[in-house]
Amino acid sequence: MIIKRDFYINGAWVAPANARDYQVINPTTEEPCAIISLGDKADTDAAVAAAKAAFPAWAATPPKERARIVARILEQYEARVQEFAEAISVEMGAPIDFALSDQATCLPWHTSNFLKAFEEIEWIRPLGPQAPTSAVAMEPIGVVGLITPWNWPVNQIALKAIPAMLAGCTCVLKPSEEAPLDAMMFAEFCHDAGVPAGVFNLVNGDGVGVGSQLTTHADVAMISFTGSTRAGIAISKASAETLKRVVLELGGKGANLVFADADDKAIERSVRRMMENSGQSCNAPSRMLVERSIYEQAVEKAVAVAESIKVGPAHEHGDHIGPVVNKSQWEKIQGYIQKGIDEGARLACGGLGLPETFNRGFYVKPTIFADVKPGMTIEKEEIFGPVMAMIPFDNEEDAVRIANDTPYGLTNYVQTGDQARANRLALKLKSGMVEMNGKSRGAGSFFGGVKQSGRAREGGVWGIDEFLESKGISGYDFSAG
Numbered sequence: 303m304i305i306k307r308d309f310y311i312n313g314a315w316v317a318p319a320n321a322r323d324y325q326v327i328n329p330t331t332e333e334p335c336a337i338i339s340l341g342d343k344a345d346t347d348a349a350v351a352a353a354k355a356a357f358p359a360w361a362a363t364p365p366k367e368r369a370r371i372v373a374r375i376l377e378q379y380e381a382r383v384q385e386f387a388e389a390i391s392v393e394m395g396a397p398i399d400f401a402l403s404d405q406a407t408c409l410p411w412h413t414s415n416f417l418k419a420f421e422e423i424e425w426i427r428p429l430g431p432q433a434p435t436s437a438v439a440m441e442p443i444g445v446v447g448l449i450t451p452w453n454w455p456v457n458q459i460a461l462k463a464i465p466a467m468l469a470g471c472t473c474v475l476k477p478s479e480e481a482p483l484d485a486m487m488f489a490e491f492c493h494d495a496g497v498p499a500g501v502f503n504l505v506n507g508d509g510v511g512v513g514s515q516l517t518t519h520a521d522v523a524m525i526s527f528t529g530s531t532r533a534g535i536a537i538s539k540a541s542a543e544t545l546k547r548v549v550l551e552l553g554g555k556g557a558n559l560v561f562a563d564a565d566d567k568a569i570e571r572s573v574r575r576m577m578e579n580s581g582q583s584c585n586a587p588s589r590m591l592v593e594r595s596i597y598e599q600a601v602e603k604a605v606a607v608a609e610s611i612k613v614g615p616a617h618e619h620g621d622h623i624g625p626v627v628n629k630s631q632w633e634k635i636q637g638y639i640q641k642g643i644d645e646g647a648r649l650a651c652g653g654l655g656l657p658e659t660f661n662r663g664f665y666v667k668p669t670i671f672a673d674v675k676p677g678m679t680i681e682k683e684e685i686f687g688p689v690m691a692m693i694p695f696d697n698e699e700d701a702v703r704i705a706n707d708t709p710y711g712l713t714n715y716v717q718t719g720d721q722a723r724a725n726r727l728a729l730k731l732k733s734g735m736v737e738m739n740g741k742s743r744g745a746g747s748f749f750g751g752v753k754q755s756g757r758a759r760e761g762g763v764w765g766i767d768e769f770l771e772s773k774g775i776s777g778y779d780f781s782a783g
C-alpha cells in the first residue's frame with residue numbers, strides 16, 4: 303500500500319493541516335492501492351501563498367533560464383518512466399503497456415513541443431509599422447490553479463503545468479483524487495529538476511474542497527480546468543466572483559463520418575480508437591455515422607473488431623483494454639447501456655454486466671449499438687466508456703447535420719477517399735478539432751473544443767499564450783533597449 307499523505311508546498315512535502323484520509327482504489331482489484339489526504343482551506347491557502355510569493359522572481363527569471371529548468375523535468379521522467387507508468391496503471395486502470403507507450407509519454411511529447419513553441423514567443427513586439435512607438439508586451443498572468451481529471455492524468459498535467467511554468471506563472475495543481483499518484487511523482491520531478499520553491503505546488507483534494515477553494519481564491523488569477531462539463535459550469539460560476547480567467551477543456555461526443563469510399567482500415571482504426579483507454583477519452587469517436595450503402599457491412603466489421611478487443615487486468619502485459627476507473631463510472635456506463643436497449647437501439651455486441659471470466663474489477667464489455675437514432679440518450683450524452691453508437695446517413699448534408707446536432711464540439715472525424723470532400727467537411731463540422739483519415743494531430747498543434755466542450759487551446763504556442771496577458775504600451779522606444 304502506498305501512503306502519500308503529504309502535499310508539495312513551497313518546495314517541500316508537508317503534512318496536511320487537518321488529516322483527512324482518502325483511499326485510492328485500484329480498478330483492477332477493487333482494493334485500495336494508496337492512501338492520500340484531501341486538503342482543506344489551510345492547505346490551499348498555504349499553497350497559493352507560496353505560489354504568490356514565488357511569482358515575482360519566477361516571472362522575472364529570463365525565459366531561457368525558465369526553459370532550461372523546465373527541460374530538466376524530462377531527465378527526471380526518463381530516469382523513472384517505468385515507475386511513472388505503473389502509478390498511472392494502478393490508479394486508473396490503464397494496462398501497463400499502454401500506460402507506458404501512450405499515457406506516460408504525454409509528458410515528454412508535450413514538454414518538447416512546448417519548449418519548441420516557447421522559442422517563438424516574442425515577449426515584447428512592435429504593434430505594427432503604422433504605430434512605431436506602440437508595443438505589446440506579453441506577461442505571465444500570475445498564480446494559476448490547475449485542476450485535472452483522472453482519464454489521461456499525465457497528459458492534462460503536462461498540458462497545464464509545463465506551459466504555465468514556461469510562461470512565468472506559478473501554480474497550484476489539484477489533480478483528480480481518483481488518480482493522484484502520477485501527479486505526486488510529477489511534483490517529485492519538478493523538485494529534483496530544481497524548479498524553485500513555490501513555483502509548482504500540489505494539494506490533493508476533491509472538487510468541493512480544494513477545487514472550490516482554488517476557484518474562489520482572490521490570489522488565483524486563472525483556473526485551467528479539464529474535466530466534465532458539469533464541473534466546468536460550476537467552476538465558471540465560482541470563478542466569476544473574482545473575475546478570473548477560466549480556461550476549460552470539457553466533455554465530448556465526437557462524430558466519425560464514414561463514407562462508402564473510405565479506406566479498408568477505416569472501420570477497424572475507428573473502433574480501436576473508440577475503445578482505447580476503455581473509451582475514457584473526451585475526444586473518443588463515440589458516434590460512428592456511416593453512409594447507408596455500406597452501413598450493414600460496417601456494423602458487421604465494427605462488431606468483429608470490438609469482439610476481438612480483449613479486456614484484462616491493468617498490471618498484465620498485452621494490448622487489451624483495462625477496467626474503467628471506478629464503481630460509479632462502471633454503474634454510469636451500465637445505465638447508458640440499459641438506456642440504449644430501452645430506447646430501442648440494436649445491441650450489436652457487448653452489453654450489460656462484467657465480461658465472462660471476471661467476477662471483480664470494473665470491466666466493461668466493448669459494446670456497439672447499431673441503428674441508433676439522433677436524439678437517443680446514447681447518441682446525445684457522453685458515456686465515457688467503451689460504448690459506440692452507429693447511425694446511418696444518406697448524404698453529406700445529412701451527416702453534417704447529425705454530427706453538429708450536439709451541445710459538444712471537441713473532435714470530429716472524417717473517413718473518405720475523396721480529399722476535396724474531406725477538406726470541405728473539415729470546415730463544416732462544428733468542433734475545435736477535425737481528424738481525417740486516421741491522421742492524428744501534428745506536433746505543435748493544440749487540443750481544444752467549442753460549445754460545451756469548453757474553449758481552451760492547450761498545446762503548442764496557443765497553450766503558452768493562455769497563461770500570458772498582453773499589455774498595450776504607447777510611447778515605447780525599441781532603440782532604447
Ligand code: NAD
Pocket residue numbers: 449450451452453454476477478479507508509510512513514517528529530531532533534536537551552553554583584684686712749751755756
Ligand atoms: P470531473 O469534472 O468530475 O473532475 C475533474 C476534476 O475537477 C477533478 O480534479 C475534480 O476533483 C475536480 N472538480 C470536480 N468538481 C469541481 C468543482 N465544482 N470545482 C472545482 N473542481 C472540481 O471529471 P472527471 O470525471 O475527473 O473526468 C472525466 C471528464 O473529463 C469527462 O467529461 C471528460 O470528457 C472530461 N475530459 C475532457 C478533456 C478535454 O480536454 N476536453 C480531457 C480529459 C477529460
